[in-house]
Amino acid sequence: MYVAGRIEDYALIGDMQTAALIGRDGSVDWLCLPRFDSHAVFASLLGTEEHGCWRVGPATTGGAEPPRADRRRYSGDSLVLESEWDTPRGTVRVIDFMPPREQHAPQLVRIVEGVSGRVPMRSALRMRFSYGWVVPWVQQIEGRTVAVAGPDSVWLDTEAETYGKDLTTYSDFTVAPGERIAFTISWQASHKSPPAEPDAEAALEATQSFWSEWVDHCTYHGPYREAVVRSLITLKALTYAPTGGIVAAPTTSLPECIGGMRNWDYRYTWLRDAAITLSSLLRTGYHQEALAWREWLLRAVAGDPENLQIMYGIAGERELSEAELNWLPGYENSTPVRIGNGAAGQLQLDVYGEVTEALHLAHMTGLSRNDYASLLQLKLIGYLEDHWDEPDEGIWEVRGPRRHFVHSKVMAWVAVDRTVKLIESGDVDGPLDRWRDLRDEIHRDVCEKGYDKERNTFTQSYGSRELDASLLLIPQMGFLPPDDKRVIGTIEAIQRELSTEDGFVMRYPTSQLEADNVDGLHGEEGAFLACSFWLADDLAMIGRVEEARKLFERLLSLRNDLGLLAEEWDSRAQRQVGNFPQAFSHVPLIDTALRLTASGAYSG
Numbered sequence: 001m002y003v004a005g006r007i008e009d010y011a012l013i014g015d016m017q018t019a020a021l022i023g024r025d026g027s028v029d030w031l032c033l034p035r036f037d038s039h040a041v042f043a044s045l046l047g048t049e050e051h052g053c054w055r056v057g058p059a060t061t062g063g064a065e066p067p068r069a070d071r072r073r074y075s076g077d078s079l080v081l082e083s084e085w086d087t088p089r090g091t092v093r094v095i096d097f098m099p100p101r102e103q104h105a106p107q108l109v110r111i112v113e114g115v116s117g118r119v120p121m122r123s124a125l126r127m128r129f130s131y132g133w134v135v136p137w138v139q140q141i142e143g144r145t146v147a148v149a150g151p152d153s154v155w156l157d158t159e160a161e162t163y164g165k166d167l168t169t170y171s172d173f174t175v176a177p178g179e180r181i182a183f184t185i186s187w188q189a190s191h192k193s194p195p196a197e198p199d200a201e202a203a204l205e206a207t208q209s210f211w212s213e214w215v216d217h218c219t220y221h222g223p224y225r226e227a228v229v230r231s232l233i234t235l236k237a238l239t240y241a242p243t244g245g246i247v248a249a250p251t252t253s254l255p256e257c258i259g260g261m262r263n264w265d266y267r268y269t270w271l272r273d274a275a276i277t278l279s280s281l282l283r284t285g286y287h288q289e290a291l292a293w294r295e296w297l298l299r300a301v302a303g304d305p306e307n308l309q310i311m312y313g314i315a316g317e318r319e320l321s322e323a324e325l326n327w328l329p330g331y332e333n334s335t336p337v338r339i340g341n342g343a344a345g346q347l348q349l350d351v352y353g354e355v356t357e358a359l360h361l362a363h364m365t366g367l368s369r370n371d372y373a374s375l376l377q378l379k380l381i382g383y384l385e386d387h388w389d390e391p392d393e394g395i396w397e398v399r400g401p402r403r404h405f406v407h408s409k410v411m412a413w414v415a416v417d418r419t420v421k422l423i424e425s426g427d428v429d430g431p432l433d434r435w436r437d438l439r440d441e442i443h444r445d446v447c448e449k450g451y452d453k454e455r456n457t458f459t460q461s462y463g464s465r466e467l468d469a470s471l472l473l474i475p476q477m478g479f480l481p482p483d484d485k486r487v488i489g490t491i492e493a494i495q496r497e498l499s500t501e502d503g504f505v506m507r508y509p510t511s512q513l514e515a516d517n518v519d520g521l522h523g524e525e526g527a528f529l530a531c532s533f534w535l536a537d538d539l540a541m542i543g544r545v546e547e548a549r550k551l552f553e554r555l556l557s558l559r560n561d562l563g564l565l566a567e568e569w570d571s572r573a574q575r576q577v578g579n580f581p582q583a584f585s586h587v588p589l590i591d592t593a594l595r596l597t598a599s600g601a602y603s604g
């Protein structure tokens, strides 16, 4: 029976317009072309080999399982993946990458390089368009193999011999030491003329230079540089270069609970996720990306800023209706597989705070002034003035009834606070006294209704006894100082009540009981990695620096061998779960590394 690899078995390559996931067995199991949110041409990640994949690796005999690579790494600080197999016949390396696009078509390049001995190899290319639904029509045109279905065509170029069998394009060949054999697939709209023939070696050189030049701009040189740089490269790979939009992750429906229904499509731009990504990029010297995202934001909300959506398509599209792909059995039978995301229609008041905080940081770090950005900020507060006291779906996008989430109110306070500061700086005009009063009113409301005096902790929502890990952001956002007894009480309560057996943090309690079930979903989920980083950050803020460092370094050890993190960690099964790799995990990794570095606490 076919089983996709563990989530952490996957490597990421990408060209800042889309991305591919490659398993340890050399199989590309996920790739959407030409954009992150396009239909997948390889979707075996969520199904079987029959839903499309492309394996390049040592040949096997007698139906044996394809061997897993013995070693793999990114070549330096890049997204060029090198996987190596030691076989009885010798050692072979496969170099995988996607060249950043200029004028040329989207490409995925695989170069097979002999290291020692003579190794028999096989390339097995199974293209299935529309997420594994459509078997394309494959033909040879002037020595090139082309697969066509509807609007898409994919062209395979290689000097190796190819042949078709069982709806698959194979190449069987032997590679000798020093020999390099390239395979490139290029996507083209099927009504257009064929894409130019690729030059794989020149593309490799250009891709390496692109990444090393980009990494050179990083201003962080602290003890966690390796982890920070890998996270930055991952965030850059999740950026859609033509528009500046940032996807939350390049995948859909990798489950938060194996076998469960918490499967969502993350190939869109959440204002929340993108705003915090922008803040991390700004703090590490990447102003260009921050500028591009601010432009994206202004275009996305243009014309109707009061009617802000919490998420958009990567080019600012508003229509993201959710649908289920019922022909896909799902990752380890986790159904449904969803595309689109119903959370787009929710009210999440925290988003006003995250966006305003990002614009504020951009302003403070000297990003060139943009009058429309300031105007947008004023409009957002105008909206909040009338709506901050309404119940919402909150940061976790719950699908249960709306509540007065404490985190949402805290972030509404952040939005007003940063805007008051903007007006105070003299850069824009606004109703200063009225908004100072509004800021005080929100603060009072949260402290009165969202704080449980008896237990000395803030609560998930007004009147509830539940806790919520988003409360860890209270000191980080400056709502209360870290030494406030209510802050310390909340951190300790979260440690007590939301910790997993291995000391990581759940977002909130998940319950099987309908009445207690805040998110309206069945099944449990893993420790939420962002929340676990937030705990480390808070511990450092309240002076428990050694504890913070230990937790942070244990979190780093959860990364896969290539430094990548999904959204969650399943403490029982000791494996990563959720969409992968996830910006929402890599951003707080960077933030906590910066805080620990500033506090001088690190090992070795």
Ligand SMILES: OC[C@H]1O[C@H](O[C@H]2O[C@H](CO)[C@@H](O)[C@H](O)[C@H]2O)[C@H](O)[C@@H](O)[C@@H]1O
Binding pocket: 248, 264, 265, 266, 270, 272, 273, 341, 342, 343, 395, 396, 397, 398, 399, 519, 584
């Ligand atoms: O838990 C239910 C919700 O889960 C997803 O949202 C999560 O991912 C978002 C993107 O990273 C993040 O912004 C949010 O805070 C997370 O809770 C899913 O996208 C939602 O549709 C779903 O309701």
